[in-house]
Amino acid sequence: MVSKLAVFCSKGEYGFNTKKYNRVYKESIENPGKYWGELAEKELFWFKKWDSVYEKKGFKCRWFEGGKTNITFNCLDRHLADGGDKIAYIWTNEQGEERKITYKELFEKVCKTSLLFKKLGVRKGDIVTVYMPQIIEQVISILACARIGAIHSVVYAGFSYQALSTRMTSADSRYLITADFTYRRGKKVDLLEVAREAAKESKTAVKKIVLVRESTTKLQENEISLEKETSSLNGFIDAQVMDAEDPLFILYTSGTTGKPKGIVHTVGGYSLYAHITTKYTFDVRKDDVYWCTADNGWITGHSYIIYGPLSNHMTSILYEGAPDYPTPETWWKIIEKYGATIFYTSPTAIRMLMSYGDKYPKGHNLTTLRLIGSVGEPLNSSAWLWYHKIIGQGKCSIVDTWWQTETGGHMITTLPGLDQKPGYAGLPYFGIVAKVVDRNGKEKKNGEKGNLIINGSWPSVLRDCWHDKKCFEGYYQKIKDCYFTGDIAVKDNDGYIRILGRSDDVIQVAGHGISSAEIESVVTSHKSVVEAAAIGVPDAIKGYKIIVYAVLVKSVQSSEDLEKEIIGYVGKVYGKHGRPERVEFVDKLPKTRSGKIMRRVLKAEEEKKNPGDISTLEN
Numbered sequence: 001m002v003s004k005l006a007v008f009c010s011k012g013e014y015g016f017n018t019k020k021y022n023r024v025y026k027e028s029i030e031n032p033g034k035y036w037g038e039l040a041e042k043e044l045f046w047f048k049k050w051d052s053v054y055e056k057k058g059f060k061c062r063w064f065e066g067g068k069t070n071i072t073f074n075c076l077d078r079h080l081a082d083g084g085d086k087i088a089y090i091w092t093n094e095q096g097e098e099r100k101i102t103y104k105e106l107f108e109k110v111c112k113t114s115l116l117f118k119k120l121g122v123r124k125g126d127i128v129t130v131y132m133p134q135i136i137e138q139v140i141s142i143l144a145c146a147r148i149g150a151i152h153s154v155v156y157a158g159f160s161y162q163a164l165s166t167r168m169t170s171a172d173s174r175y176l177i178t179a180d181f182t183y184r185r186g187k188k189v190d191l192l193e194v195a196r197e198a199a200k201e202s203k204t205a206v207k208k209i210v211l212v213r214e215s216t217t218k219l220q221e222n223e224i225s226l227e228k229e230t231s232s233l234n235g236f237i238d239a240q241v242m243d244a245e246d247p248l249f250i251l252y253t254s255g256t257t258g259k260p261k262g263i264v265h266t267v268g269g270y271s272l273y274a275h276i277t278t279k280y281t282f283d284v285r286k287d288d289v290y291w292c293t294a295d296n297g298w299i300t301g302h303s304y305i306i307y308g309p310l311s312n313h314m315t316s317i318l319y320e321g322a323p324d325y326p327t328p329e330t331w332w333k334i335i336e337k338y339g340a341t342i343f344y345t346s347p348t349a350i351r352m353l354m355s356y357g358d359k360y361p362k363g364h365n366l367t368t369l370r371l372i373g374s375v376g377e378p379l380n381s382s383a384w385l386w387y388h389k390i391i392g393q394g395k396c397s398i399v400d401t402w403w404q405t406e407t408g409g410h411m412i413t414t415l416p417g418l419d420q421k422p423g424y425a426g427l428p429y430f431g432i433v434a435k436v437v438d439r440n441g442k443e444k445k446n447g448e449k450g451n452l453i454i455n456g457s458w459p460s461v462l463r464d465c466w467h468d469k470k471c472f473e474g475y476y477q478k479i480k481d482c483y484f485t486g487d488i489a490v491k492d493n494d495g496y497i498r499i500l501g502r503s504d505d506v507i508q509v510a511g512h513g514i515s516s517a518e519i520e521s522v523v524t525s526h527k528s529v530v531e532a533a534a535i536g537v538p539d540a541i542k543g544y545k546i547i548v549y550a551v552l553v554k555s556v557q558s559s560e561d562l563e564k565e566i567i568g569y570v571g572k573v574y575g576k577h578g579r580p581e582r583v584e585f586v587d588k589l590p591k592t593r594s595g596k597i598m599r600r601v602l603k604a605e606e607e608k609k610n611p612g613d614i615s616t617l618e619n
């Protein structure tokens, strides 16, 4: 369906083109120890060098064993000598308020907060839950944990108190850091109330709630104010010397079962992988103004708002708010105002902003942009092309980055400087062996769909699932000793990989495996459709039939004729066997708070069944 598109593409700073990529890739695969060892030495600071780059036991791998470091040393201390005055974050919000913080100021605040945590009794290895909005204090709290060796468990501030307490109980977390409130689409949202409820509900005795951004709230017995308590604390605190394999954080992610999985990442390997993928994917340059619109409650924020950008001494925009509030041009205004050079967002946001029409982005000067990225779900070709033409003004490279909470960093993308293909994430990262295989692990031919697996290890692979050995082993059992991603993909003759969606979202129609994402991509390429979800509903004759839920462009009315037209369109573009039985027009699709369509909820609705756990449902 998609042909190779030759687009102008700025040559990357690191000079990757197909030839150079192929050479470095080959070297990294043939000798991973050398490749990663040299990078770790060149790119990061270590208190003590490792004894071995990696140690493999079955499918388990340990990286930089014997090495000692601290990620905050790499993110802060090492930049101070000649870069302390550089802005680390420009924070802004829906009201257009603004705050800037330099590396030196950030460092000082992290030290103070670390001292406070120590004073409260937080020790190395303790788990601290962070339930905060997208503000500078959230970044400070996360870094303060890492500085003293506490393990942070960040819970997205949109989660309910039940979801928060489940995660605190599961992690046995006794400390909770929260903020009084946040704003969501102009409305004040009380976070402290949620935190208090969660603490009450939690099966662990919560020792302390630390509060930032206070308004008039009266603190309760076990609550303290970060601002007041740190004002009297002075001084510097050395970064805790950490073993490379000490846990850095846990982050809960949803699985197919509905029970959240506490993904564990460790200090050494994660430091390197977050650093190097940021540098290469975004082709980092000294004067960049970088903006990743993700929330720090998810892995994208961890790796590509906090650790990767700081480690690379970048200036980042930190935005607290929605993409289209107060108006659909809010984000374009921010890019213009701060002269952003790199913009990294999700397909959902791209499609949503696309649905408002071109006039909003066109009304702003976006010429500072040189690189634009996407993450979280397949970026369908029509959204890719719009993103490229309207936001990237036909001149920006697009980095569609495929990865997962479990992988810690980018695994597949098209590095700037390489040929771009709309709809394709691209090529595996250095050191990553990505294969498309059948159920037995046999490699599929190019052009054939299959399971995406990763062979071998990489520095930031998940080390464990918190208190859940079975869950961890599950990743390596479907195909022996290979990391099973759970995604369906296809490789073309150039080795470019296109992600088709989760394997659990493949619909078997009359024996044909049809990926929901693929149908959705077709439906959204129809001029009247902005967003769509395709689900499989049991059918007595064909096994499954496809039902599509579609959100229309604002100016278009739903009608029976339009439904017929879309069904016919899918038949034409995809093939008759992929035609949906019905198209339901809806105002919104049910989504997780991280923006993933919850097809399971639609399926339950169709089948009149209980949808199961919907704690992650946004609307």
Ligand code: WT7
Residues within 6 Å of the ligand: 253, 298, 299, 300, 374, 375, 376, 377, 378, 379, 400, 401, 402, 403, 404, 405, 406, 425, 485, 486, 487, 499, 501, 502, 594
């Ligand atoms: C799943 C992982 C990785 C950060 C955000 C999500 C899907 C992610 C892409 C992409 C197609 C993508 C996959 C993956 N996904 N990036 N560029 N193209 N699909 O993290 O919540 O752990 O979800 O997101 O299905 O398995 P996550």
